[in-house]
Amino acid sequence: MSSGNELKAKFLEFPYVSVPHRDLMVDLVSSVESRAGSSLQPCTLPHEVQHFSNSTASSRGSLHIRTGTSSSQIDFMLGAWIHCKLPSGGALNITSLSAYLRPSTDAPHFLMELIQSSPTSLVLILDLTPRKDLIAYPDYLKTYYEDPQLDKHRQRLQMLPQVSPYFSPSLYIRAVVSPTAIMVSIDMGESESASIEGIIQDHISPIAKELLEFWLDKCAFLEKSVGDLEKVSLAKRDGIIKNKTIEIDLASSFPRLFGQEVANRVLDVLKGYYNA
């Protein structure tokens, strides 16, 4: 049986994606872990949930979850990768990093997902997810999105000719993200001079790192004073977000990709974290 360190090293291999893609994911996970350091508990996922595959091993996945210590504002961080061979001969590769905060702060959650379904196309979702209704709380919009000019990242990326806005088929996903969310699809077409790897390295990496820095500095580790009533309403709204994430992001695709038994095993454990 593998030790915790070996399982973590295996997660950090991100074995099916390109070098710049892997470097980015490792960098982001390490940034959270080195910064949050003592305020995160070790990953205690069962081994068969840290790494899993379907019966033919054509689909493989890995999860890495660390919950915050009781005094931390971080609820938990979740890193994941999924690799699925496609009947067409290609493969679907998804890597993600999300980090949820507790109701002791109202600061946004962090969310990044890279979905690559062919060597020449990629969908990127990168956002600080608001915890409050931005209309009823205009100061929240100002503090976390307007004043720090978060939209500049989206604008920068949008200038690349290969980049176009991505509209999620889920209206819930469109509604839950912030107005500065980066939701783009990147299509290299027949381009020979540029590659997805180059776009990740030169454009996505610096933006994702900068946004994560901002989140660590101004969201996760900035102490906030939140009233008791507000905590209750934050917890309720967060609960809806987490349940919807399981429902939309995972529950619909996992059984298809990994078979019902493996999907149930993984989802049951995940639900424990999301509903805790």
Place this chain on the structure above:
Amino acid sequence: MSSGNELKAKFLEFPYVSVPHRDLMVDLVSSVESRAGSSLQPCTLPHEVQHFSNSTASSRGSLHIRTGTSSSQIDFMLGAWIHCKLPSGGALNITSLSAYLRPSTDAPHFLMELIQSSPTSLVLILDLTPRKDLIAYPDYLKTYYEDPQLDKHRQRLQMLPQVSPYFSPSLYIRAVVSPTAIMVSIDMGESESASIEGIIQDHISPIAKELLEFWLDKCAFLEKSVGDLEKVSLAKRDGIIKNKTIEIDLASSFPRLFGQEVANRVLDVLKGYYNA
């Protein structure tokens, strides 16, 4: 001095826009007025606010407002057009129709704006503006946006090669609209076979009419039972939306376009409706 009917006829002339653009605006205003009929009071705006211009008459504008009777769910409807000669020789033409509901219902407001700053380009904003946080109230998202498949309109329009997503520079505007909002910019480029007028007639008109029909059927005239506490929170959120609309949409541009004196005169009257 002109009578109310003459002033209204002058508003409905939409004298500076193309025939299909005018036909669409007249059709939409008439649809609301004929359907809402007896539940709307006559327009009682001062004459000099129904029609106004700057000192050189290079900028002209017209407003038409009707408030709902006391038993109506409609707060007020506002039709408007603005025409400004540009130093470049061209002109800016904006036409809009918005309709706000009262806190006796939580159904969405209606919003349409057409902004044409050159003969070959147009920005369209068309939406049913949510009255509640769509995350905290998932049933609201389902009832007004998912179940009636409102996204199909955006998808249809997005298929045209001249149409691309429009990102408002205001994060508030991006946050206030629904996930099915049509916010697009239409650019005809050098096309000789197609025109903005053709796009308005063949594509924008049918969509705008269908969305307004839906709003009239399922929002403005469907009785809802809203609790007293909820009414208070709807009124508060609506108040923020209305104040922001004045602030972002009008207060920043009106003095520039019409001079401070005319801008103050018009805005003071408008504020009375928006804050009522």
